[in-house]
Amino acid sequence: MAATIAESLAGPLPAPADADELIDREQLGDGDNLLASLRDALTRLDADLGERFRGGEDVAALVRSRAWGVEQLLLYGWDARVPEALGLTLVAVGGFGRGALHPHSDVDLLVLFEKGDLSDAQKEAIECFVALLWDAGFYLGHSVRNLAQCREEALADVGTATSLMEARYLSGSRALFDALHRAVAPEVMWSARDFFNAKMEEQAARHAQYGDTAYNLEPNVKDGPGGLRDIQMIEWVTRRHFDATGLHGLVEHGFLTDSEFRELVEGQYYLWWVRYALHLITKRAEDRLLFDVQRQVAEFFGFRDDGGSNLAVERFMQGYYRVVTGLERLNERLLQLFSEELLSESAPPSEDLGEDFVLLHGFLDLRDPGLFKRRPQALMELFDVLARSEKALGVRASAVRQIVDHLYLIDDDFRNDPQVLASFYNMLSRPSGVYTQLQRMNRYGVLAAFIPAFAQIVGRMQFDLFHVYTVDQHILFTVRNLRRLAYPKYNGIYPNAPKVFATMEEPAILYVAALFHDIAKGRGGDHSELGKVDALAFARKMPMSEADAQLVAWMVENHLLMSQTAQKKDIGDPETIAEFTAIVDSRRKLEHLYLLTVADVSATSPRLWNGWKSGLLWELFQAAWSSLDEDDDTPTDRAGQIEHSRDEVLEQLVGEGLDAARVRAFWAGLPASVFLRFSDAQLAWATAAALQHGEDGTQVAVRLRAEREVTELLVCAEDYTGLFATITAVMDELGLDVLTARVVTSASGRSFDLFQVMDRHGNPLNDIDSSVLARRLRAELDARNKLAPVMRPLPRRLRPFVAAPTLHFRTARDGAVTEMEIECSDRPGLLSQLSAALAASEVRIHDAMIATFGDRVEDTFLVTDRADKPLDETLQKRLADEIHRRLDS
Structure with missing residues (x-):
């Protein structure tokens, strides 16, 4: 076994037992046949080894055999192209020096000469040799240096020094190779430290x-x-x-x-x-x-x-x-x-940490190597000691080995031991070190042993583009993000959640919920329901009240509720808030669910969390908070909210100098739902922009919503079939991502549409891109063009996830519109394709909530027929067929 890992090899590789089968020297030609024979021999070598690999042969033998076979071919080419009299030495370095090669690994070579510069004859010979190998199909990583250059490079770069540590003689002057070995020997180049x-x-x-x-x-x-x-x-x-x-x-x-x-x-x-x-x-x-x-x-x-x-x-x-x-x-x-x-x-000085533990040069160690056998509870106490010790740099390697060797002690008795449970909960309640210790517990196998359900998701990946990390790492990152809410340096990432987190009396409740929110992934069934059972059983063992244990279980069961509501529903609609608060029936639940959701979403992918998602969740939190306040006199019914919004925005616009009568006249042509679907700030901006240049022709306005890290686009134009499709086609051409769309049609047949967009990198548009977008839209809409969506090939990362779209229809807004939900694989220009399908089916769009989860899209459209009636079954089928036709192609 010891010979299988990187032994020092002084010279050419020993021939494997099947050497004659790998390389047939009689088939190697020379002169004009040399290139073809080397290429054919390399092809046969790789084909033979590939078949043996597929047949289950020992991979260690195969990488050794390939290195030996490649070496024989290289030496054959070297002997044919580089005369011995030139004084050049061929040396294997890197992976080739270690004597192991995979099918397409680089062949790392050093051509060594003694001193000075290369002669013309040497240059010509090296160039012929290298060209021969490239043309024959070898993947080369080669360098040409004299002894002094090798030493100079090795002194300057540890990577070069490491490569030369693995140097292996192949051909040429053995004395020159030995001189290289002495010149770059580790003890004369780099100290061990x-x-x-x-x-x-x-x-x-x-x-x-x-x-x-x-x-x-x-x-x-x-x-x-x-x-x-x-x-x-x-x-x-x-x-x-x-x-x-x-x-x-x-x-x-x-x-x-x-x-x-x-x-x-x-x-x-x-x-x-x-x-x-x-x-x-x-x-x-x-x-x-x-x-x-x-x-x-x-x-x-x-x-x-x-x-x-x-x-x-x-x-x-x-x-x-x-x-x-x-x-x-x-x-x-x-x-x-x-x-x-x-x-x-x-290293820092040592320090006594009490009866069983000591800091040795900054790292926690056991005072007694037999501690865990004598007192298994110390396996959990150790992490609480670390969490409360500010000077500890980590666990000493010998103590880590003790932990790993004694994991068998973590049995049911250990898991139910009140002292162990108290130590774990105490660690979760510390003001610092919680995530660090949980991460350490996971790395050492303690967390999986202590919570058996956690063991099932250690290293478990989900084959999609939404979940960037394995389930266990995502869970721990969720805890980490909750911890970050306590530190001001993260306020830029989390502008609202820290002030809610500051009110938490028992943050440990959140951490327990975070540990269990995805713990049932991969078991089959609803992971939220299954996780709720596990969470409740575990929380009841913790030193917390029954009410807190029930709260933990409720959070696990509903951990997706807030993000799905915010991203897939119209949170400006009182009906949406009423449905949400029927489940989240107290402010305490709302606070805890909000914090868990923020931490969960931002732990899914580094690119997923942004100001737009943060703002959506905060908007939903505020609306639900007000709804759950019995003393709040803010209207929650639709009619009352419309009237309240109208009064608030009119007062603001008049204060900015707009004529109240003109504003009322403009609003009179819009459906009343605009006061629900636009926020007050959006309605004020959009109204002012629409009235700025009159109410005829095409008007396009763009603004930055810095607090949401998003760009808003307003389009006012005469409505025509294909208008929305043309707008989305332009945005698709410019590589923009549409996050939301609010589509309103006035009584006079003008479209009054508001979009929130980002560029392809998830950032708001810069001034130049905003100007280009506005100019392109004005040109296309003034000409009443009907742009067809651009067809693009699927990016590589999306190809494994293509799935047929699924559609669901239901009536919404008291039966006034049809809600169409579509789930499908993401692809370039998807919204443009969907818009074109809606236009071709003569279906009008009133709202669009765009939600992308990695490779999966879950979009919701509120639509009607051309007469502003909900879609009947015939039109629903026609639309579904049109969408399938476009996306399936």
Whole structure:
């Protein structure tokens, strides 16, 4: 087993047992036939190894065999193109130096010469050799340096130094290679401390590119946290620190246990297997588990599902995440051990933390290695001690090993122990460190052992573009976001929630709800209902009242209610607020649900949370808060709200200098529902803009809503069939995302439409884009054009998620309109396509609520026929057929 990981190889690779089958030297030609014979030999080599991989052969043997086979072909080409008399030496570096090659991995080479500059003959020979290899189909990563340049580069760059640490002689002057080995030997280049610090910085920068989590939607098998680079990182530090030729040296020095060593080896095998499959499937050096290949890789592993579900790929990815998380944990633990040994002189002083724990150079350690066996409750107490200790940098690596080795002690007796439960709740109640400790508990396996339901969602991904993280990471990020509401530095991200959070007497109630809100994902059935049962059972064991336990369960059951109401319904309609507050029947529930929703939505994806969503939720919160106040005299019925809005906005406009009679005359031509569907601020702005240049012709106004991080667009124009479709087609051409649309038609046949839009990056429009949008719309609408939607190919990331649209129709607003809900896969120009289908079916749009959840769209349209009547069944079918025809094509 020890020989399988990156041993130091002094020279050419040993021939595998099947060497004669891999490379047939008699078929290698020379002269004019050299290129063709090398290309054919490489093709045969890869085809043979690919078949053996599909047949289940040991992947470690395959990557070794490919490295050996490629080496034979390189040496054959080198001997044919580079005369020995030129004094050049061929050296394998990087992955090729380690003697392992995947199907499309780069072949890293160094052409070494002694000193000075290359002669013309040397240059010509190297160019011929490199051109030969490229033309034959090899993927090269090559450099040409003399000894002094190698040393200079290695001194300046730790990456180069690392690559040269793995240098392996192939051909040419062995004496020159030995001189290179001496010139760049680790002990004369980088001190162990400097090398370790530089590699740590390198790893930190690499991990930061992937959000410092192994739980990425399309993880990188090679460079992501827990990937192959993390194993190589341990190898490099081991080689530099111990001058060891393999990781088994860590076992001999007491840094690794035998079981941990096996986990590293098996983890490397697993990642080699996944990477080999990726290269074969994509036919390129692809190290990312992209959506469009995840299902194929899962099939390589034997995962299958029925009925077109995503269960197989989700199960495969869950296994992948668990492997890389284990490797990430081992990487962290070993590097901390190195840190303790290499950097102990500059470490902080030790400190006594009480009877059972001590801070040793800043890291928490056990005073007695037998503590957990003697008193298992300390497995939970440790995290509470960490949460209340401001000086603690983390858990000492030896203590982490003790935790992992004693997870078997977390049984039902432990889970029901009042002392354990109190320690956990105390940790949740600390003013700081809550998320950090939960994250640590998850990394060490304690959280999954303590809450068995949590174990089922560790590493569980959801095969869609909405949920960027695995379920367990999303849950922990939800807790993290709740914690952030207590810190002023995050007020820019959360402008309203912190003042609500400040009123919470028991934030721990929120954290428990956050831990359980998605805990039943993947079980089948309604995860909110199933999670409610788990949450209530757990909360009742906590030192909290029955009322608080019921509140936790209610939050879990209804954690989607507020976001779905805000994004998919008209929250300006009193009927919507009445339906919402019928479920959220107290201000206490409203406050807790609002905070959980804010944290949940912003933990789904880094790109999902913005000022527009924040503003929507806050608007719904305020409306519901007022509705739940029995002493509030703000009207909640439609007629009363219309009158209230009319009076408020008229007073504002008159104060700005507009004539009251002119404003009333303008409003008289609009349906009364405009006072429900536009906020007071929107109605005031839109009215002023519409009256500014008269009431004829096309008027387009654009403004920035900075507090919502959104741009609002007002279009006033003569109505005609296809008007809305033309507007959306223009916005589609400009790459804009439409968030909401309010469509009003006056008694005189003029359209009075308000849109909220963002650019393709989720930002408000800048001044130039706003001007371009207004100019394009005026030109198209003045000409009464009917623009057809632009057909674009699906982006790569959307292709695996294409599904047929589903439509639902029901009457709304007391039977005055038809509400059409459509769920479908997102695609470029979707709203433009839907608008064109509505126009072709002679259906009028009155409102549109646009909700996009990653790869899935859930849009709601309020529509009527041309006579402003709800759609009958015949027209509903006609419209549905038209939408299917357009989207299915």
